[in-house]
Amino acid sequence: MGRVVGALVLILGLLLAAALMLFFQLLWPAQNIGYALGSPVALISVVIGTLFLIASGRLGRAGAEAERQARVEAVYALAVNRNGMLTVADTARSLQLNPADVEALLSELSKTESDYVSLEFDEQGQPFYLFSRAGTRPHPFGAKYRVSTEGRVRVADVLGVDGPRETLDEEAALRRNGN
Numbered sequence: 001m002g003r004v005v006g007a008l009v010l011i012l013g014l015l016l017a018a019a020l021m022l023f024f025q026l027l028w029p030a031q032n033i034g035y036a037l038g039s040p041v042a043l044i045s046v047v048i049g050t051l052f053l054i055a056s057g058r059l060g061r062a063g064a065e066a067e068r069q070a071r072v073e074a075v076y077a078l079a080v081n082r083n084g085m086l087t088v089a090d091t092a093r094s095l096q097l098n099p100a101d102v103e104a105l106l107s108e109l110s111k112t113e114s115d116y117v118s119l120e121f122d123e124q125g126q127p128f129y130l131f132s133r134a135g136t137r138p139h140p141f142g143a144k145y146r147v148s149t150e151g152r153v154r155v156a157d158v159l160g161v162d163g164p165r166e167t168l169d170e171e172a173a174l175r176r177n178g179n
Contacts, residue, residue, distance in 0.1 A: 002056025006049045013045020071097070071105055079131035087128045 021038030028034075074095050079086055088106060092099040106129045109117040120130045 002052055002059060006052030006056060008049075009045055009052060010049030013049060014042055017042035017045065068105075071095070072109065075102075075105065075109070076131065079129075084131040085128050086131070087126070 017038040019038075020041060021034040024034030024037055025032075026034075075086070075091060078091060078094055082090070086106065088099055088103045091097075091106065092102040095102070106117070107119075110119045110129060116132050118130050118132070119127060121127055
């Protein structure tokens with residue numbers, strides 16, 4: 001959208017500047033009134049149109065990175081639900097994504113995050129991706145949530161870190177009592 005607006009500002013502004021120049025130069029050919037009116041309009045449209053084009057490019061790159069990060073988080077969350085084993089078809093179906101995009105993403109993860117994701121093959125030779133729970137990568141593997149029958153939530157920070165944790169209700173009670 002920003003590119004379209006930038007291109008329109010650029011094209012329409014330059015057309016307006018050219019029309020102003022032509023009209024006033026034809027009206028008073030001995031004077032430079034057409035250039036005096038058309039040149040600022042052209043300059044302003046070039047500056048504003050260029051700013052729109054640059055900003056839309058940056059915004060597009062930021063949006064693409066945010067989309068990629070959201071997909072990575074969704075894949076890791078799905079891996080938690082599937083005990084760390086994902087196939088391309090199952091992931092694409094569950095996340096409603098294109099299988100080619102999912103395969104590219106899983107392949108990239110297995111290359112760039114080889115400590116956490118690996119490509120494996122089952123007994124029939126079908127490929128699947130295995131997500132490891134080892135390591136310190138801050139993904140959903142690192143948090144556990146437990147809801148008791150009373151509705152209290154217990155949050156354990158990182159797998160492998162033991163020790164007493166207070167529930168959110170107990171912490172609120174301690175704050176009310178001034179402790």
